[in-house]
Amino acid sequence: MKQPRERRHGRSRAPAKAGAERASSSGKAAKAERRQVPAAAERDRTVRPSGALPAETVPLILEVNPNADYALLDSGDGEKLEQYGPYRIVRPEGQALWARALPAAEWAAADAIFTGDTDEEGMGRWRFPKAPLGETWPMRHDGIDYLGRFTSFRHVGVFPEQASHWADMEARIRSAGRTVRVLNLFGYTGLASLVAARAGAEVTHVDASRKAITWARENQEVAGLADRPIRWICEDAAKFVEREVRRDRQYDIILLDPPAYGRGPKGEVWQLFEHLPAMVGNCRAILGERPLALVLTAYSIRSSFFAIHTLMRDALAGFGGRVESGELVIREKAAGRALSTSLFSRWVPK
Template sequence: MSSPLPADLRDRLARACARRAHLPGQGTTVYRAAHLTETEGAFTVDVAGDVAVLSTYRAFPSGPELTLAERVAEVTGARSVYLKRRPVEAKHVANTARALLSPPDPVIGEAAPEVVALEGGVPFLIRPGADLSVGLFTDARPARAWVRDHAGARVLNTFAYTCGFGLMARLGGAEVVKNLDASRKVLSWGQENYALSGVEAPDEDFIYGDVFDWLARFARQERAFDVVVLDPPSFARGKSGTWRAERDYGTLAAAAARVVAPGGALLAMTNHAGVPEDLFAREALAGVRGAGRRGHVEARLGAGEDYPGAAHLKVLALRLA
């Protein structure tokens, strides 16, 4: 069923953007300009430099959809607006209806295939027309800041995507950072992010492969890291079967705990909205105990200030003995 545009749409967008007006002054030009809690669950707006990304969570007819994009351009001042359609079934049809869900060209303005935007002064390469995910999950900004402040000497960044956590760890003084992902494409993108900050790293710091396989390999080699970042998808299919965060996170946490150095930290994350934080903490700590380790919650982090009322992202910094 299609959804009409709220009558006060422009005012809502303007108020939401005004709440983020201080972020560019803090060196952050990639952020969420309007969250679902501010739009009655209908859409979100993300900004990367002078480009905006409109994500719809309800079915809009083409006319109102274009009107919405025009309002986004008007309020944000964006030179281009890209569209992402995110119906409930999007995760199931993303591979077969990619052009529909994530049109490669903007619906408003000129094409901007690549944009360099800042997070806390750190540049990241954003590709607004590339896919549903454009290069940086801005809700994890507080978690990346935590890693920069607590990196230690050795960091393992699993499910690395474009290596934001790995880059922050290097900028925080880590001597060795391994970025691990099952996609060569995003690891290459991560290397471009490193280059933007002038950070040199050998190719062997960008590891293509299955996270479980590599965690087992590191454990056999008795490799240990001061921080291990676990940021898996909520749902995925792999060679070992189907992964579900609500069912399998404890097993993953156990595998990761085996390669955390004594006194080190496991940064456990999930963006599964259906998993309450207390349950997530119990599962993660049960995994730590299953690896024969002791640990406690040192810090609890969530989404950034540009995600008001959001409860989907849970981040636990677990300190292991």
């Protein structure tokens, strides 16, 4: 995929007190500042950090446009027609409230159609109108090879709209002039981890699904990045971050891509609205002395991006920098419409 375009809409505000900039803190003072977040054993409670709120940019709309690797061909009537490498795929899309732009024959030419339960996390099945297809197929993102897969949860192993965040992360890693440590939480099939590793980062990838970890490690081999430093950890993400706080481990970039609901490998329950505040607070606590980004995305929730924007700014009070929030969208090829896929909020140092 080509580097996505950033389209800025809205306003940008400076922090209330310039003296609260993160860069002004160092050594023990900076560590004490991070530790304003309590140990996350109390997962349903957080203590608000003191200090000025970071600057803000809202709303920020990040777009991904059609390219040789991926294209949103058309959308409408509750579905979307996509091109993933060699395959044309039809999947449910509740946000597509409008009418389709392409004729029915274009949709009928699909190689794979997801049917059955159309809930975001519901079980379903794939129908192959032309010929039976294998479970996996070769895909590529910006020169990185990986495996697509037809799963029973309608996903195929990649969320193309995340390319906006991947491009920003890669640029920050390459321009840092030092080894950057990246933590990818709820890392799924690892494409973000591979982008970071290719750019020269040391990556820790955490996901509660052993199947997803296996798939991600396969992708590392397929991408020819087996020699890059990636730690693959199958664990409940919230517990892992709690332990990293106690260990005083630090990261320069943290990617946080939680589901609305999920379970850890030992049955741990994740509820976004219940557990996200403590998770964001703990992520603040393990950001290093020269942090580069904390990126949060949220899918399939009934909320405004302002909710996670306010959470991020509040959790990072006294940290300086800027919180940018809005929506990730994919620009459609047929009629040029924008399909919103998720909310996001990201803290950056400037």
